[in-house]
Amino acid sequence: MRILCATDLLPKSEAAIERAGLLADELGADLTLLHVVVPTDSGRVLEQTLQSCLAHTKARTQPPTWRSRTQPNVVVRAGNPARLIVDTAEQLQARLLVLGPHRKRPIRDTVEGTIAEKVLVAKRCPLLFVQGEPRASYRRVLFALDLSGVSACAVRAAQSLVLAPDSDVKIVHAYDTPYEGMLSYAGVGVDSITSYTADWKREAKNAIRGLLQPEGVNREGYKIAIEEGEPASAILRAVEGYEPDLIVMGTRGRGRLRRALLGSVANRVLHELACDALIVPEGSFRASRRKDSHCARVWRERLGHGRRCIRRGVGKYVP
Numbered sequence: 063m064r065i066l067c068a069t070d071l072l073p074k075s076e077a078a079i080e081r082a083g084l085l086a087d088e089l090g091a092d093l094t095l096l097h098v099v100v101p102t103d104s105g106r107v108l109e110q111t112l113q114s115c116l117a118h119t120k121a122r123t124q125p126p127t128w129r130s131r132t133q134p135n136v137v138v139r140a141g142n143p144a145r146l147i148v149d150t151a152e153q154l155q156a157r158l159l160v161l162g163p164h165r166k167r168p169i170r171d172t173v174e175g176t177i178a179e180k181v182l183v184a185k186r187c188p189l190l191f192v193q194g195e196p197r198a199s200y201r202r203v204l205f206a207l208d209l210s211g212v213s214a215c216a217v218r219a220a221q222s223l224v225l226a227p228d229s230d231v232k233i234v235h236a237y238d239t240p241y242e243g244m245l246s247y248a249g250v251g252v253d254s255i256t257s258y259t260a261d262w263k264r265e266a267k268n269a270i271r272g273l274l275q276p277e278g279v280n281r282e283g284y285k286i287a288i289e290e291g292e293p294a295s296a297i298l299r300a301v302e303g304y305e306p307d308l309i310v311m312g313t314r315g316r317g318r319l320r321r322a323l324l325g326s327v328a329n330r331v332l333h334e335l336a337c338d339a340l341i342v343p344e345g346s347f348r349a350s351r352r353k354d355s356h357c358a359r360v361w362r363e364r365l366g367h368g369r370r371c372i373r374r375g376v377g378k379y380v381p
Contacts, residue, residue: 063091066156066187067134068147068177071097071118078162078192079122081338083130085158085190088199089223093134095119096150098143112138144180151186157347158223160190178341179329182313185343188219192338194307199226200338204306205233205284206297206331209269212312212344217274219347220310224340232285232304235270236296237262263288294330301335310340 067082069075079095086093097119102108116138121127123134139146151159161178181189203225207213225231266288274284289296301309313328328341 063089063158064154064156065089065091065093065158065160066096066147066151066154067093067160068096068098068143068150069119069162071115071122075162077195078160080129081190081192081196082160083128083132083134084196084199085160085224086132086134087130088226091132091157093130093132094137094150094154094156095123095134096137096139096147098146099138099140100143101140108140112140144177147177148181148184148186151181156187158190159187160192162192178332182328182341182343185346187346188223188340188342190224190338190340191332191335193336194338200224200229200308201226202304202306202308203229203231204300204304204309205231206293206300206309206311206327207233207235207270207273208293208312209235209273210312212314212342214273214312215344215347216310216312216340216342219342220340222347224308224310232287232300232306233270233274234287234289234297234300235266236289236291236293237266263290293327297327297331298334301331301337306337308338308340309335310342312342312344314344 065082065086067079069079082093082095085091097115099108099111099115102111116136119136119138123136137150139150147159150156159181161181178189178191203220205213205217205220207216267286270286270288287300289300291299297309297311309331311328311331332339332341
């Protein structure tokens, strides 16, 4: 296994370097530290900068500042940071990319996207975004899951890369009860609407359990919270209440234009988090081959039944 940690050599990136070393020790992985220098018009100045950054990065991997057992490889390159990070991850066949916080540039970031966002769009490997100083393995972990294969990949990646045997894991699944606001207009009574909402929440929890089963997860050891509401807001509320060391999410990694127009749950959460985040792009980590669970099929059947009730103007709905 190979881990790539990209660093700008600034103090804010120290936590990412420390976490990458800690994970390399735990996983028995090879670790590469990458620093990218933005080219200048002067070849002489660029060469001097490359030599200086190489010496700085190598010095960072020596005792006493380097405290991990794994001795990392050091790579310093010149070019576009996002492109070279993606290219290096692909060349190394890295299973995990570790990044620290970036320097916020609101207008430019909105137009171009952050390095982390560009890496996620490339879908090469999971991204561990490190903000907190690592003192030990992750102990309190929050999974933010939907019912897609992307979430299954996120579960598998977290199990392989960051979960410790004694991690305290909680799962949050956010949803809006379909057509709840429209049922009263179809003549559905209050008691039936209440029953419909409760039934939907119960099936959501069962569907999450069905998602976890093929991934070999001890479902009894994971607390599952079903939150009604817009996903990003519900996830951020769960983060505030649970106070995790790490949040785990999957993302489909849409293009930057579509994300700017429609938004992205992972993108919004990533921008507002104070804890570390493992973001797993679709296709970047193989999940188990699985058939839809019975719960997932029931979920879709109930959704279709709800649609038919509203379209036909049925005066009574029985969940």
